Amino acid sequence: MTRFLSKLGGKRFMSFMKHTCGTKLVPQVQVCIRNMNELNRLYCTSKYKQIYLIDEDENTNLDCRYNINKYSCRSHTCGQLKSSNVGERVVLCGWLEYHRMNKFIVLRDSYGETQLLINEKDSQLTKILENLPLESIIQAKGTVLSRPKEMINKKQSTGEIEVLVNELKTLNKAKHNLPFNIREFQKAKESLRMQYRYLDLRFPQMQRNLRARSILIHKMREFLINNHFVDVETPTLFKATPGGAKEFIVPTRFPGEFYSLVQSPQQFKQMLMAGAIDRYFQVARCYRDESSRSDRQPEFTQLDIEMSFTNMNGILMLVEELLFYAWPEFLDTAPVKFPRITYQEAMESYGTDKPDTRFDFKLQDCTDLLKGNQNLVDTEDFGAYFVQFPKEYANLNKRVKEIISNVSARYDKAKLVKSKINTTKEWVDKIGKLLSPAVALKLVENYNIVDETVLFLAYGNKNEVLSLLGNIRVEYVNFLENLGMTIRKDGMHLSWVLDFPLFELSKETGRLQSAHHPFTAPHPEDIHLLATDPLKVRALAYDLVLNGNEIAGGSVRIHDPSLQEAVLDLLNIKRETMQHIIDMLGSGCPPHGGIAFGLDRLLSILLGTTSIRDVIAFPKNFEGRDPLSGAPSPISKEDEKLYHIKSIKT
């Protein structure tokens, strides 16, 4: 005991021990010290690590305050017992996973499985088991035995032992015929899994996902708190943004007046900066009503960060160190510095602002060459690019042609030529008819186009060309990987995309809209373009991309109230709707900037799940419905009256 006290040290802990040892806690402390060796081993088994993702550092989680069985009516978890426990009296609790011949039971909990042995002649025990449905909750007391050598299961963390039961209690009986079994090989389809989520959560995979999520987010918080950031909770019931689509509304008892549910804490966090909370963060619930987009949730979680008296570099450095610190132990290497590319580079090389840098095959610019044939140029924003896949990846079968055609159909201002090049000579002949023989020949000569490759060439509106080829680049690699090839590099590939444009043209209205949001600062070098050529203005905005997905985005914000007014004017947003922001900026507001992580997406990638729904305890389905409770649902006449609304059932 002294050993532990001295190891743990600290006035506070000593005082804690003094207090608790004077109370009923003493036996607990003793139990846990007796089990330190076992716990130690437990924490080092790979199975345990996989589920728990515990820090390997021996000193971190091993002191006796943190016994996993404390406060519980068990002495060990079902994943904990080893041959070193042989002879010990133990108490286990868990789910009846399996039983056979009234003799063997497999007991399961969140931490593993343990085999229980029943004396067939003990009629009291066998009677309890008779007709007891699987998944019932039982508590077993007994003695740890070594398994006979031939029965040792090395794949199981408790495979060396079994527990001879002398007392068995049914804590809660399950029904027969549950909607599905907790068997990996009998996995139910997703709608059923979501309807009975409490069954689905029992699978090791879901246990791992939720536990990894908890630990990752805690480490992020820990890093930020250590760095003097202040965790501030901001409201979710806010003012409806005029014309703010995608915002849920909440009727109130004031007739005709509604809250809206925030899409992000953006305005609040900027007010915190003006309010001298110079380092802010929050794991914030956000709401967005876009049920139509697949893999989106009406509510989602964001790690939201904002800092005063900083600049873009300060924020990027903070994020790099944050991810290094919080990086899950189950992933091999933690990131250090992330490559930075500009938005323009990303578009030109990858055809997207979310480049998947796990494979090469960058786009190549042949605009100038194709401009040689004026017949091809039907637009001012003309661009011509291609992407070539080498011999070993050259497969242009019917299936992939179909995939590519479907992608291509979404672009009406870009023409696509897809070619299996047997010999460049033959290809020049063929493609020469379209491009002109001279252009085709130069293409082959100048760009290292070789035999037996697959090549996609697109030309027309430059933005569409880039986006089209960016999509093809990814879809073609997906197609190859579905055939069993390995194209993408292993691991997690992070990169910063910088210098986003400040504005873009709305596809619906054709007018200027913010690429990020209206509070984003223009790049200081481009401010002179605001009045003359706003689409050319770069923003101090940045995205963090992981394996081809945006996982975080942020910007330096406008802190000058007149610049903010000018930008609102350009965006045709009425100043008075943002008066509280303009006032705030004029009240003494430090320069500031921040970033927000989409935690659901980040976790989904780190954990390698196919959907973000697998890292969310109780997700809504693709329609925004909750199959478990049946939400949304009708309300009563009383509610309608209380909230001064009438449902229009059309």
Add this chain to the structure above:
Amino acid sequence: MTRFLSKLGGKRFMSFMKHTCGTKLVPQVQVCIRNMNELNRLYCTSKYKQIYLIDEDENTNLDCRYNINKYSCRSHTCGQLKSSNVGERVVLCGWLEYHRMNKFIVLRDSYGETQLLINEKDSQLTKILENLPLESIIQAKGTVLSRPKEMINKKQSTGEIEVLVNELKTLNKAKHNLPFNIREFQKAKESLRMQYRYLDLRFPQMQRNLRARSILIHKMREFLINNHFVDVETPTLFKATPGGAKEFIVPTRFPGEFYSLVQSPQQFKQMLMAGAIDRYFQVARCYRDESSRSDRQPEFTQLDIEMSFTNMNGILMLVEELLFYAWPEFLDTAPVKFPRITYQEAMESYGTDKPDTRFDFKLQDCTDLLKGNQNLVDTEDFGAYFVQFPKEYANLNKRVKEIISNVSARYDKAKLVKSKINTTKEWVDKIGKLLSPAVALKLVENYNIVDETVLFLAYGNKNEVLSLLGNIRVEYVNFLENLGMTIRKDGMHLSWVLDFPLFELSKETGRLQSAHHPFTAPHPEDIHLLATDPLKVRALAYDLVLNGNEIAGGSVRIHDPSLQEAVLDLLNIKRETMQHIIDMLGSGCPPHGGIAFGLDRLLSILLGTTSIRDVIAFPKNFEGRDPLSGAPSPISKEDEKLYHIKSIKT
């Protein structure tokens, strides 16, 4: 540097240092090591501690990863510089708090104030200051000087030094005539403070409140994570409870169908227990529409905990250790074990289930005595109690009589007699006319009633009598303390209240309703009373009371599906509305229980604020309105159409 590396230790950190030292971070690391001594001192000043509530342990926050100026364009905060910094070149950022004679500036940030010295002859510098409004944001570079001896300000953490400025930059100009000044002695009224919350947050008091909140909640999380609890986020968009008053509703794009905003994660956390997340917690946003009750917020924060395979004692022990661990450093003593009293004891002694145990003056039971006069007994549930205040607290002036009468007016089944007892003899004569002389005499003799005291006697319906006297007990003490007396003991007084009744009668309908909620387990000793005398059934429910306020409440839950059905039947709740809970309990659900803390209330008490609004960054006002943004507000016709509703403006 080696000294720090070895001190910090850990493979991971070494690797971190190796990586970062190979990059641009090196200068940062050096800067911060150079400043270690200063930081050290900073952390030990009492002013800093007051604002920051930093752990005293020298090793905790002092390594160079956690330099408070990292990622920032300042070298020190405005609360950091000491005489040991004299001669250093520094960069400070902050708010222009004050300037005088173009010579002195007081610069303020979240951490303190620093006096800047301007060379009056430097026309470039003085020009910047000319007409620069207070609260403007400036950056100053300069050299630290010792203040002349007579100018040293011992009350200020930076009172030993001033900074001779050689470069001054206005980072953001404030407007003249802000709505109010950041001066303690000119504090604005609350509505204005809320409207310009970003100004209000600059006051040291609000800084302290928000920062203390952040640290307390983080320590709670840390304790729970260390103890293998899993932080699981549960949805806030849920199914509307049939007849669930107080629930906000959220219209969806499905005509006539609504989400509701959860009042608590209760149902989800129970499903997590069935889903083998055997130790759960969440700092959860909850919603309740009861704008009419003062000091309530439509959204509030709860620390929500649930555990499987445990019992009531396990949960109480967990909470005691949690609070010990997370207890704020700025409060002297951390709690260890909390006294436990039953609901019945609390009601009989304090007339409330939230006893303020900071002072005595318990209620005394004289029911049997008063029953001696059958004329007084007009009800079956007859009770008679009194509370007596000794000589030194005996003051029954007009003001307090009025207060007491107002309290008394809320009870129509309890009669109150308030007496200033000059001599007991005189009082027996007077009160004898009401109680009968014999009863009055016995009262004085048997209950130690003495001269020169104040006594409140009530009789009638027992529950009303207790509640009335419980209120008087508190109001009378409030009255005395408002006169300047000290009655309540200092500090934080925690106690558990146990054995709550399972049911109570609804005042509106006269029918059974849950005292806690429908999932609360009945006390095993009282289960036989469910069918025969349900109001007598105790629950396995518990509240944690701090200085007369409920700060947490919880219960062991029902895990048996048929018991749950029986309780729903008793409560007249249709089983099918809770079918997902009944199914869940029947799917293999461990015995479980939990608790939830009201964090806003807890923080308000720990920080000694007059309102919970002072521990919330952006509170709504008593009507549920947000004076800052103007929420709630009207919505557009498009929104009405999108959500298939029509506002009825009545």
